[in-house]
Amino acid sequence: MADHGFDLLISARWMIPVENDGEILEDYSVAINSGKIISLLNPTEAAAVNAKKRVRLDHHVLMPGLVNLHGHSAMTLLRGLADDKALMDWLQNHIWPAEAAHVADDFVFDGALLAMAEMIRGGTTTINDMYFYHGAMARAGLASGMRTFVGATVLEFPTNYAQNADGYLSRALEERREFLGEELVTFTLAPHAPYTVSDDTFRKVVTLAEQEDMLIHCHIHETAGEVEDARREQHQRPLARLKALGLLSPRLIAAHMVHLDKDEIELAARHGVSVAHNPTSNMKLASGIAPVPALLAAGVNVGIGTDGAASNNKLDMLAELRQAALLAKVGTLDPTAVPAATALKMATLGGARALGIGDKAGxxxxxxxxxxxxxxxxxxxxxxxxxxxxxxxxxxGREQVSHVWVKGRPLMQERALTTLDSSALLENAARWRERILGKGKTA
Structure with a gap:
């Protein structure tokens, strides 16, 4: 080992590799070259190697970065704007009007940077997003250094971004071309939900996803009302409709999946669907308790997300870990449901596998x-x-996260962000507050 040289050697009191549930390595080191993990070294091996830089973490746990499997980063600028509302009231009467007034390229870029600073400070290294103005989201990801999945939202009705479903799809694919080849930026297709997307559009999404080798990210079975409306209007539950349209596959990341029966859980497992569980958002909007233990028992891959700061109101994946474990217990009245190691794997390797990067991260x-x-x-x-x-x-707590690396690049060291300027972000957030309240410039 003495002949080997490394770019970076990180030594920690404890290491949680995550691959094997419950595994903890004490006083181990990670040797890194060109952003990749070369080996895990015991204390004797680590002492014998050469490294350009050494980081010693005597009181820390070293673990994989957290993967936020469902978010709307730019909506951080709407944090706390409309609290304690039911989902459809929140959307139709508060969030959508605010978005119509303000969402543009600068809103998305500024809001995403603010969100990414918060996420990095909480230990998140990957975000699977869903919003508009996708080039702005991609640029924010590159500026922050986070691994960024840019979800191209598709709707049937007009917004500031496009006028109809074809417009959303064509504009998203055009913006995607600029970032092809960027290792840390990946575009996905994000039809918003079964209640906002038509059968024809879902078919187009499936075809495009196969042609372009893209993931699909969609809100599904979030509320009981959504499911009942579908049964009344379309005479079938949303997941059955999506199966008939060809949407169910390992490409699909289904956000929420709160209201599922036994057959639907088995359907998701059979088709290799991944679920993005959002415990805090589901509680805050009173959407319900997702059947996570049953999904896991059926073999469904489950990751964890924060949803947007407008419905959470934090982008705090450590908090989501705790909520996911506790909510599973109270939902089943079983204190052994979703133990700590399972929750941790969901928030790391589960999310990475859902995004098709289980060989790179998690x-x-x-x-x-x-x-x-x-x-x-x-x-x-x-x-x-x-x-x-x-x-x-x-x-x-997230305030105890001290260091963050993506591909070996430090995004935070000793609680100090290295790629983003906190002071500038705070000043910009204050300006956006004035604009949203109608007290500042609108252009």
């Missing part, structure tokens, strides 16, 4: 990209320390 293994975070457990709130996995899920 766990610490030789050959994968160095998407890593460190959490300082030497705090009053996380002492004494018996089990690092339990502490990460049930006790640690």
């Amino acid at each position: 766990s610490i293994r030789a050959g994968k990209d160095a998407d890593l975070i460190a959490i300082d457990l030497a705090e009053v709130e996380t002492s004494p320390m018996f089990d690092p996995i339990s502490h990460v899920v049930y006790a640690a």
